[in-house]
Amino acid sequence: MKKLIAIIACGVFVGCDYTVPLVKTPEKGIDSKIVGLWQRPEENGQSLLVLPLNKQEYMVSFPAGSKDAMFARACLCRSGDKTLVQLEWFGTAQAKLPDDNRVFQFAAYTVDGNTLTIRMLNPDVVKKDVKSTDELARAITDNKDKPDLFKEKMVFTKVKN
Numbered sequence: 001m002k003k004l005i006a007i008i009a010c011g012v013f014v015g016c017d018y019t020v021p022l023v024k025t026p027e028k029g030i031d032s033k034i035v036g037l038w039q040r041p042e043e044n045g046q047s048l049l050v051l052p053l054n055k056q057e058y059m060v061s062f063p064a065g066s067k068d069a070m071f072a073r074a075c076l077c078r079s080g081d082k083t084l085v086q087l088e089w090f091g092t093a094q095a096k097l098p099d100d101n102r103v104f105q106f107a108a109y110t111v112d113g114n115t116l117t118i119r120m121l122n123p124d125v126v127k128k129d130v131k132s133t134d135e136l137a138r139a140i141t142d143n144k145d146k147p148d149l150f151k152e153k154m155v156f157t158k159v160k161n
Helices: 002-014 133-142
Strands: 036-040 046-052 058-062 070-079 082-092 104-112 115-120 154-158
Touching (some): 070 133
Antiparallel strands (some): 036 154, 058 070, 082 104, 104 115, 115 154
């Protein structure tokens, strides 16, 4: 049952779609505007925790504070004219490791005041079976004008200290 909940959380939030990264080594600095605890009011208070891991990477937990929380290492990267967050999911609060090598997911984001909007890359548009970083980058660029390149937006509000 616990594994099922983790799989559902993975499917709903991140999809655990890709086997290849866009970048192997983070090169962009973190965006301090996305650091903090964020909450989705319409989703029974699910929280997203984004912490700086170093000057170029984040540690992400979703749903933060939950016994079924998942953890990822994240960094900013470029694909064409877009800045994306690359997430590499590495485990759960139950000390479970990924079952396969589909650990990468990519998201576009915006911050407007205390609102964080996230849109995950749509694997129906950029197919999961890409074999290399170059192929993934090319697929994103080739589909950049499609309105469904990213999934529906998820909106979070920053939790005040």
